[in-house]
Amino acid sequence: MKSKFIPQMDSVIKCIEDNDVFVVTSHVSPDGDNIGSTLGMHRFLEKIGKKVYHVLDDDIPSNLVFLSKEVEKITSTELNEENYVMLALDCGDEKRICTSDDVKRNASVRVCIDHHASNDASFCEINYIDSKASSTCELVYNIIRRYGDLKSEDYIDEVIASRLYTGLSTDTGNFQYSSTAPSSFEMAKVLLEHGAERDMIIQKLYQSNSPNYYRLLGDALNTLSIAEAPNGQLVASICVSIDMMKKHSIGYNDIDGITTYTRDIENVEVGIFLKEKRKGEIKISLRSKNDIDVSKIAMQFNGGGHVRAAGCTINDTIENAEKIIKERVLRAF
Structure with missing residues (x-):
């Protein structure tokens, strides 16, 4: 070796x-x-x-x-x-x-x-x-x-x-x-x-998700929000709340696969997935395709990870956390 x-x-x-x-x-x-x-x-x-x-x-x-x-x-x-x-x-x-x-x-x-x-x-x-x-x-x-x-x-x-x-x-x-x-x-x-x-x-x-996972996924995709960066590239976000997980009897650790749906959209450079661990604690996953180092963004919130995949936590409501992280991502372009 x-x-x-x-x-x-x-x-x-x-x-x-x-x-x-x-x-x-x-x-x-x-x-x-x-x-x-x-x-x-x-x-x-x-x-x-x-x-x-x-x-x-x-x-x-x-x-x-x-x-x-x-x-x-x-x-x-x-x-x-x-x-x-x-x-x-x-x-x-x-x-x-x-x-x-x-x-x-x-x-x-x-x-x-x-x-x-x-x-x-x-x-x-x-x-x-x-x-x-x-x-x-x-x-x-x-x-x-x-x-x-x-x-x-x-x-x-x-x-x-x-x-x-x-x-x-x-x-x-x-x-x-x-x-x-x-x-x-x-x-x-x-x-x-x-x-x-x-x-x-x-x-x-990859081939054993429960029916309830797809029912939750449907609700999650309805939260899809897309913003445009100054260079014309896009930032997409999806949110999953505790109530959504309870509604479909899905565990917190069983929904990370939804993250890829935020990135896998045409012209989206950065995808953001937010999931509510408990009231006031929001886990955020960041994914990028090409130019944005999302680990640097995550580190601004005491998180970290890789250039193309990183994560952090924001202690706020899921609505406010989405605004905060999306604003910080858009600054990175």
Whole structure:
């Protein structure tokens, strides 16, 4: 393996070899890369004889539950270990790590494996951060391959392959997004050769939405609002309230797929999806096609992410949050 990140990988590997107990966790509002990278690492650590806990104080989206059937997810209050390493995967910000402050603080060592451009590598002692990687699953894949090279053994099995393929698929938009690189296809090739269940993964991720999801989507699309930037490009926004989710019995973590509808409109450069987590707390997802770095916009609201995909939170009504974020986006043109 040739990579300028080998020293970072080796620092993670040394930490793994030097310790016996690990907590693997990720960010709030889990997604495919979150769950895929966390559980891919979980399986790898178990294979090499480590004790591992999957700690996440949030619900796994229904379309990703298939990945976690063989792994017990516990909450922070259920963790009863005193000496452990915390592996924070796919987290660009300490505040987004989905555990209690006690779990973060009590770790003997904290390791960050991440690909967010907004990650300043300041909240963990050991870091492997590559903002150009397609996904955190790709970084976990690199670590496992590097470890295998060092031990002259292949550690990727069908379970690891399927978990990592899931995150690779979701974070590249099934190989549509600009984050997709030659290494993404090479990784997909290797994972498929190792038994990744591609057809099942695609069905679970993209072809298994409930009827109620589409009923909610219909209501959400009725909120579509489009504004024109000074250069003639468009900004689109869609809002989903708590009442809309309750009406259709849809969970907060099960509607992120609506985000793409804001961007996938002709002449729209930036799409904005707003969803109400609770009254006065609005989660905002930003997506761009070409020229606008939405991570810089998200960072203005203590959020972050990638150039083409980022997020933040605004504490206000959903109506006011839409006005605030749209005004800030239009300033970026």
